[in-house]
Amino acid sequence: MMKVVTANRLFDGEVVWLGAGGRWVEDLGEAHVLETKEAEAEALEEGAASADRQEVVDVYSIDVTVEEGVLIPVRFREQIRAAGPTMRLDLGKQARRRVNAA
């Protein structure tokens, strides 16, 4: 199995994933991949503790997979969350990535 823990940041709603060392990251590529049930449970607990500290809301885990060396969510909904609206490539994370790449 491959999972990551996700949430929305409280103050601005930004989609985030749990990265290394319990830090929330804005790019899925930096998320910490969980390969066992135990690791998932631990990460969810870490996420819940962060929610209790008013850092994020709506903590849950999602299935991910690797395609051509890139981490992508399995569900289409989560793919959209990780990128931005599919008809507005100038908005959301996908837009920032394009700016960074340019």
Added chain:
Amino acid sequence: MYRYDEFDREFVLARVAQFSDQVRRRLSGDLTEEQFKPLRLMNGLYLQLHAYMLRVAVPYGTMNSVQMRRLAHIARKYDHGYGHFTTRQNIQFNWPRLDETPEILSELAEVEMHAIQTSGNCIRNVTADHFAGAAADEIADPRVYAEILRQWSSLHPEFSFLPRKFKIAITGAPNDRAAVQVHDIGLQLARNEEGETGFTVYVGGGLGRTPMIGRKVRDFLPEADLLAYTEAILRVYNLYGRRDNKYKARIKILVHETGLEELKADIEREFEAIRGGILTLPKDEVDRIEAYFAPPVFKAPGDESHFAAAIETMPGFADFAQRNLNEHHQPGYTSVTISLKPIGGAPGDASAEQMDVVADLAEKYGHDEIRVSHEQNLVLPHVLKADVPAIYQVLKEHGLAEANAGLVTDIIACPGMDYCALATARSIPVAQRLSERFGTPERQKEIGDLKIKISGCINACGHHHVGHIGILGVEKKGKEFYQITLGGSADEKSSIGEIVGRGFSYEEVVDAVETVVDTYLNIRSGEEEDFLQAYRRVGETPFKEALYGTQ
């Protein structure tokens, strides 16, 4: 237009102060998310896929240029430079930050706007005909009663925790442009034989997972009884509406499970107990509210030779004049529909710049009035016909002149999975692809009147059940899948569309809709028989055969 009195002003300002404090307490941890969520929803603030979403009320779809400019300003300062006009005649901002919403609400309050009752299990903002006060076929201006209902329902202590949300729509004309029969309460203004004003009342209409057409409970309710009778309906609903199952909690289910006659008797009993009391509408109060909606001081008809000349000479203007103007009761005047459905565009989206342009036009040519239609377009309700060519020219320069009101590309679509946390499939890209497929003026004209409506989940914000062609996006085995319904409509002869057969993939759905449209073109008795008439004449069989073959 309605202007806030002292009470309204203080009420809205108090709410802004209260919400600012609630946000502060949420960020500091004094409120948990569980405690805060119902509070933010009461102020129109949702958490969607990518960000928060703020839904701002445009009561009965009416606003002025100052308000529109403020929306443009908010789009620029706190969002990504655009807003989305909805089927509830509201506007949604897709990217605000939680910590900035108090500031947004306070900027809105300065121009008499707010986000109250745009969410939650309360009586929502009352919607009305977007041509209210202008249409030639109107009996009386429905906004007068919409405003009276707003004042009665705002924070009504008895109805702040209903079993589920409650939507009231009102139309002032026999041609229903407010879809009243698919609302919890639908009101149609009427005159009795004595020439008095009153309402035909429908109860229990609604879309969502269990679509139903409202049932008529009163042929003619006298004007003075509007609030008492509405309160009686709400009391019966509040008492008997189901609270055990969210999906069975709307009043339509109560009507269905109780039976119309019994429920009507319950309502009448409650009404008898309260009629003639404090809720009786005094005539002078109706007159006072009516004065706010007094028609502007109309000018004499202008020189319409420009208009006639523009039909001949200005490219695209003849089509625009044919599709996007609605007959006005005042000689020399017309109402202009500003389409927010450019070919290939996202239905209902307007950039901050476009909002400013519409505000300028309303100020210069339109007696400072703007409407939002439930079909996700904007309207200048009062303009001189002589000014339409000049207006058209400006609209054209800003991508707002699509001559497609009521045509196949004038599609209603909910935000769908590109934004919405509840959605199971995308809606906007399907609308965009359909718009491109049918987008040439010739093709649209050939097809004629046709309403396509798309929802990205069963909650039906895109009104797919009442689309002549309805499209519902669902998730099936991890993929988007689209079900097509035919024969729905949301006018004075409302009907719920019927599912035509198995659904189609995201890739297939546009071809499937084209097959349906081509079938209509083949079977229609003539150009004057529109899609809905043809469907009602022949039924689903030819469409089914065209889509799935003869089995």
